[in-house]
Amino acid sequence: MQALLDRTDLELLLAVRANGSLAATAAAAGVVPSVVTKKLAALEARLGFKLFQRTTRRVVATAEGEALCERATQLLQAFSQLEADLHEKRSEPSGVIRLAATFGFGRLWLGPALAEFQARHPRLQVQLQLTERLPNLAVEGYDGAVWLWSVHGQRASEWVSRRLARNQRVVVAAPQYLRERGLPQVPADLALHDCLIVRESDQRFDVWGLRRERDKTETRVRVQGPLSSNSGELVRDWCLAGRGIMLRSLWDIAPQLASGQLVRVLPGYAMWDADIHWLAPHRAQTPKRVRLLIDFLAERFRGEPWKLKGAAKASALRGSRPPP
Secondary structure: OOOOOOHHHHHHHHHHHHHOOHHHHHHHHOOOHHHHHHHHHHHHHHHOOOOEEEOOOOEEEOHHHHHHHHHHHHHHHHHHHHHHHHHHHHOOOOEEEEEEEOHHHHHHHHHHHHHHHHHHOOOEEEEEEEOOOOOOOOOOOOOEEEEOOOOOHHHHHHEEEEEEEOOOEEEEEOHHHHHHHOOOOOHHHHHHOEEOEEEEOOEEOOEEEEEEOOOOOEEEEEOEOOOEEOOHHHHHHHHHOOOOEEEEEHHHHHHHHHHOOOEEOOOOEEEOOOOEEEEEEOOOOOOHHHHHHHHHHHHHHOOOHHHHHHHHHHHHHHHHOOOO
């Protein structure tokens, strides 16, 4: 039993509608017009209704023909996507992946992970742009970004967001500073201390919103201090030198906490706004090479490796100390 429609029939329908005449369709296909005429007539005879109204100069789709063309467009797109998916599964991923990330996390954690990922897939090229401002990913041609916040509100539907790892910012200081100035007992005490403030684009982030882990209540405290910088690394160096108290991501200071160079201040409080996310503009289909990278990063960072690295460093330091 002959099928009413096949792929070539659908392609013929769309070609006739796009070209607007049988002669133009034949010319585009490199055949004589009678070939197109006979194929279209045979298709209409099988279906039992007219697909196009013909004049001497042009053809116009009937209501039935227009509905069939719309459905044909969907079917052919789905078929093409199926072919592409099957081809991807058979082939080693290749091409270029363009990413953006913040300087600190990008250098310390993302960079080494990307090097390992590229070694597993040698036909891929990975281009990482380190920046402190999230680029316009779609306009500037990025596949995505590894960023320290997600997208919320009305614009969330325009983005693909996936959390790669949990993270929190904690209040820390060097033991030297705490010996000299005392240990804050409640968040309000921070206003009496020298706090090291990170600023960006002349904005001072001097209000710290700390959530108590026990009951999830949040306290906001305005902090101050004589030293501030747009460089998080410099603020960390000041803190290690005993110049004040800072609020910093665990991924950045876990080794120093484990070794005792830094101490948690108000250990029952943290700022829960710095999880690691994959961000990308929403699109109908994500290339296989990008899907592989997202899954790789999710697996790499899922266990918060900065905590494990910090613990390992602390263990090594304890093992290197001479016995009392």
